[in-house]
Amino acid sequence: MKTLMNTFILLLIAGTALTAQHSYGPYSPKVTIKQEVGNANITIETDRPIARGRRIFGGLVPYDKLWHTGAGGSFITIDKDVTIAGQFAPASRYGLYVIPTKKEWTIILSRNSVMPDSPDYNPEKEVRVCIPVTKPGHFYEAWSIELDLTPGSAEMYLSWTDVQVNIPIETSLTTENSAFIDSLAAAPLSTHHEEYYRAVSYLNFNKQSMDKAVAFAEHIITLEEKDSYYIYETLAEAYQHLGEKDKALAAVKTAKDILPREFPGQAETISIITKRLEERRAEIEKME
Secondary structure, eight states: OHHHHHHHHHHHHHHHHHHSOOOOOOSSOEEEEEEEETTEEEEEEEEOOBOTTOOTBTTTBOTTSOBOSTTTOEEEEESSOEEETTEEEOSEEEEEEEEEOSSEEEEEEEOOSSOTTSTTOOGGGEEEEEEEOBOOSSOEEEEEEEEEEETTEEEEEEEEETEEEEEEEEOSHHHHHHHHHHHHHHSOOOSOHHHHHHHHHHHHHHTOOHHHHHHHHHHHHHHOSSOOHHHHHHHHHHHHHHTOHHHHHHHHHHHHHHHHHHSTTOHHHHHHHHHHHHHHHHHHHTOO
16 A cells, blocks of 8 residues: 555656646747946847757848847837947837848947837838948857947947947947036136046046146146145056156156055065055156
């Protein structure tokens, strides 16, 4: 009796396991990419069909016909106005479509609720550009959308197998930053240390408008109650970019002279900063 009961329990467990849904994994895995680009946020939603030895372009994806991209469509959401391959693109959620040929793709970013081949489609709600086809650096087994960042902009790469197109996306960040810095330079000098520090840091990092960087840094020095090596190090960098060798060397020397007063008894900190300043001085000495 006990043996029969054990057998019944085992059969019940096995039956339950067989009726449970088994996952074989998705054929086209979904992916969501969220990325800050300049002053915009971009979200890409797509799925990634896998080639599996099939001929993709000119085969599974015919030439000269509209393709919704991916297996079930791709969508790109941008929260600020941008330009895409030089075309204005207002903040919105877009469907991504392409019409591929061997030499170029027609890229369609559409805010319509219907496909671009629908009779109800409104072309005024799209961004349409033609992008040359290139060869990627490696073989893409799965359909891929990637973003490579540059200051205030990005390159969006669409890749599958041995085919790739790259689409430039530009935000308004660089223009807005330049306008703000121009307004800061034109306004009467204030006592807002942090605003000037941030402006100098941005200009030095991007090697832009070094004359403004010098003016801001020199104004910061007049505002400081105590000497700080950092602003002189920053000033030296700005003078270096301007080609002002003697002024750059003088700023480095002042920064080194301040260190013992700013960090009394902190030999390790002084040593680390001094090494960096010496590297800067050596670079400046090489200037013509």
